[in-house]
Amino acid sequence: MKEQRKRRVPRRIREQQIIDVAVTVFSKRGYHAASVDEIADLAGISKPMVYLYLDSKEGLFVACLRREAERLVTAFQAAARGQQGPDARLYAGLGAFFGFVSEHRDSWVVLHRQASELSETIAGEVALARRAVMEQVAGLISDGIAESGSTADLREEDADFVAHALVGAADYVTDWMERHPDQAPDTVTLRLMNMLWVGMRNVLNGEAWLPPVAPDPPQ
Amino acid sequence: MKEQRKRRVPRRIREQQIIDVAVTVFSKRGYHAASVDEIADLAGISKPMVYLYLDSKEGLFVACLRREAERLVTAFQAAARGQQGPDARLYAGLGAFFGFVSEHRDSWVVLHRQASELSETIAGEVALARRAVMEQVAGLISDGIAESGSTADLREEDADFVAHALVGAADYVTDWMERHPDQAPDTVTLRLMNMLWVGMRNVLNGEAWLPPVAPDPPQ
């Protein structure tokens, strides 16, 4: 752990180093199983420093959450902005998402795989981070709905529904990506776009799938 | 916790009672934050009984995992079997999934929201449970591919991809469901089918979405 000769480091930078390590450890072990000792150790620092700068284990986790959520949202926005048309924006946003997740897998795990095992205090913070991501996507969707001049009666509620389905699909597809490293993030994005957007477009145009007429009695 | 007058209960039944409680506690607290003391207490029993019957905390968790995975897969299969056509089977399967999840939310949380914070020993078990679910869905998808006589070159890999996207969408939609209790599981199923199946059908038919021609330079 000896970087060099006990060089001292200003707070701003040290905090980021600590958060860097914390994200990987929280991702690998989960919130409770992660120990502040290990994080401090891997950061090449002693435990009281963590408490001095980040207050508590919760504070440290919240700091991770906020930073990674902001990074992801920023990447998403940056990619989507400046694209023409809702489909192009969604495609760009999705691409940014997959790029981010495949490059910062730990960040994603911390942001979205920590549903349980959190104190009430943090739970709200997680919900906030999740919502930030969802809102970005839902925004793009409702743009799409608006611009398509849809005849179907799709409203904000629907955009939210579609956003959930889309983010969920994207999330799980990252698992698939892990087992298919030959597939570039771009390719994956395109596949998903094809699966989803084409469907959405047709739904917007009023094309519908209907269940077959009652083949088996209820219960 | 006094059921009645210290009634003794045969092992078979007691084990199930313990697992019942454990699923809810693991779901609420997460693996590490859950305490065997609490589980034993809520089951109206003392801790050594848990260790006598389930060996260890890990053993208890694995038991939960196995039982709930089997229940879900069974429900899915039962619904899909006997339906005519791949879309009807998928619709029925999805419906069973949402029914199961909305009725046994804890089971689903235990099955799929425990990615991190698991010892190596359990991690494999979780992967196994997840794969069981994925395989059911992927099976239905590739049936769909086969029956559609698709001209596109979709193979098993594609079925796997679509299965991931689909299960992910379904998973996250359960979160949406929680905030929209007025929406019946059936309605939700239909919405998702419309969003996904229509898109898949068109993709199978060769209709494709293509990204707009390079509006911005790489990097």
Next chain:
DNA sequence: AAGTAATCTTACTGGGAAGTAAGGTAGCTC
């Protein structure tokens, strides 16, 4: 160079939870 503020450490405390030792008690069989 003295003073001072920021960075950093060793070495502890306290509590919570996994797992166990040792032994009760109900209900069955003979």
Next chain:
DNA sequence: GAGCTACCTTACTTCCCAGTAAGATTACTT
């Protein structure tokens, strides 16, 4: 009713880990 087995308990031990007390060292300021 004697004895056996399955069910069940109280009361520990042990270890891990969040959080802290007390103080050392570096480097900047004047």
